[in-house]
Amino acid sequence: MFAGTMLIGALVAAPITEVKARDWPHVLLEDLAAADAAMRGSHPGAVDHLNPGFGSQLHGALALARSRAGKVDSFAGYWWAMKGYAASFNDGHVSLNALAGAPELPTRWPGFLTGFDGDAQVVMTVEGGPGHPPLGARMLSCDGMDAKTLAARRVGDFSGRWNLQASRIHGGGEVLLEQGNPFVQALQACVFAVDGRETSYALQWAPLDTVQLKKRLADTRRSFRPANGWHTMPGGGYWITTSSFNADPTEPNFNELTRLIEQLAAEAEGLQRSPLVVLDVRGNSGGASQWSLALARLIWGRTAVDALPDSSWVEWRTSEANIAQLRSFLLKLETAPDASPELLRMLQTVTSGMAQARADGVALWREPSQPTAEAAPAGGQRAPAHTGRVVIVADAACGSACLDALDLWKRLGAIQVGVETSADSLYMDVRPERLPGGMTRISVPMKVFRGRARGSNEPHAPDHRYAGDMRDTKALEAWLIAL
Known part of the structure; x- marks a missing residue:
């Protein structure tokens, strides 16, 4: 038996700047149509008599993503709409991957990131300097939204399977990232529990390059791939x-x-x-x-x-x-x-x-x-x-x-x-199903x-x-x- 990643390798977006204007709503709708056709034509769920609800899942995923086209005016908007489409299946084997040469997402951070420690979201990596909560501080809310709901809406809705502890460990570091997602609100301030007191911190956004992003996210996941x-x-x-x-x-x-x-x-x-x-x-x-x-x-x-x-x-x-x-x-x-x-x-x-x-x-x-x-x-x-x-x-x-x-x-x-x-x-x-927009491909389960x-x-x-x-x-x- 073989499963998952045997048939496709890792796919990494090249860190280049988006240089030419495109009709992004059209690109999104075209790629959604191709992804939907691939899922209906090759996914076993589409003909699985033991899963009669899969057809509704296909319809719902496509309808949600199409409804977002009006807010898509850049690669980032396209990316998050497509990510939300894949996440709707709540299946790690249905994933969206960037092809080499795809534009880089604009990434900003507030000088620190949180990660999950059990159910709590705590600061796991921080840049030196004033105005940041200390390592280990527990996030309570941001802009009036409790930390649990915040993580689910900002990350879970675009990654799927948020009920799994592993998904929260993997994606928790992205809660305080701004990456051009037009379907979530930009954050202004967050409240943390520090030394037994609730302290509010205004978020001071700054660019974060690809190398630092990878390192900071690794700190929030506390995981790595050792050599065989x-x-x-x-x-x-x-x-x-x-x-x-x-x-x-x-x-x-x-x-x-x-x-x-x-x-x-x-x-x-x-x-x-x-x-x-x-x-x-x-x-x-x-x-x-x-x-x-x-x-x-x-x-x-x-x-x-x-x-x-x-x-x-x-x-x-x-x-x-x-x-x-x-x-x-x-x-x-x-x-x-x-x-x-x-x-x-x-x-x-x-x-x-x-x-x-x-x-x-x-x-x-x-x-x-x-x-x-x-x-x-x-x-x-x-x-x-x-x-x-x-x-x-x-x-x-x-x-x-x-x-x-x-x-x-x-x-x-x-x-x-x-x-x-x-x-x-x-x-x-x-x-892998390469999508016609030429920037991404979606993975389609076969068995x-x-x-x-x-x-x-x-x-x-x-x-x-x-x-x-x-x-x-x-x-x-x-x-x-x-x-």
Whole structure:
């Protein structure tokens, strides 16, 4: 199985200035029409008899975005209208991404940003100088609007899934940013709890460049993507980091994880005898499940892993665009020397099965179950080869195939530490749809999961919550060993 970000890479807007005037309402309406057509033509929800409300969701998302066209007179207005459209689906797999060369959003900040600590919004990064609340000050309201409502309207309505703690951790730093969004009010003053007193601060807006924006937002999220790799720990433990499950053979991550699996295969006996194995997935937003399956087989043994019962299955939307996307990825894998034979077989089965189903007029094609290497024993599941502790370190970035990894590892006995993960719907495996305006593309899910034990948009909660900075690996390791 693969999910989420395996099929498309990261998309970053180039920091250039908008130089030519455009009919922005027309661009918005044209791109909305193309996005709506892609969703109706390729999203499994549009033909999913188990989700009869999806048609209304499509209609509502389009109607809301179209209603905003009158306020769109720049790229920023276009961007936030399109962001609101994608957010209406409340699905992390339906996302809007800027293409290289898209105009840069004008960004200003008041000299400090807040982030979420539980339900509270507190100052997490601040520029030196007077007139700013101190680090740790709790935001109560701005311009008469309470902090909770403020965050939901300024960020949640344009990012979606605001009910998830992970979404608030990821997006909370944007509450006090001004980025040209014409659908929210500019802020004048905010009230903070400081040393037991309520103190009002007038907001003094100043430009914030792209480099500083990235750094300041990282401070509010307290998360980062460590390098893939592994090392031994005191007492014979193993710390294994997989910060991405991207399986694109043209990307560096593919070669890094291939080497990692090869190195750990030579350590399989030590892994299985180790008193502690740490699986570090900080920063991992998904990719392909082949990596987490391979790790599980090395740690718990192939026999125990392949004997786990699995009553889930998937159905693929048989659109021409979806089939073409999968065929393109299959061609990449066929030329990669280290491609997983299992993933290759799966893609070959899926592409041919979808093509035949489309020819037969079948809109959703059920992927056949893949036989495992070991049949389940008559007396129940086989005992795992590893009997020591296995601990998963996860943060709010964990989504898609990272969540699938936790599904599997926790069934095998692993415990989770860190913070609550993100979550995904039952629609996944996205393909990119480039929109005609030439500045953005929207991701369109291609398959629907059936029979999954974890519900739609249900996160994984940690068994032990880490209250410190998730970027401090040394402190995190010391805390974990002491558990």
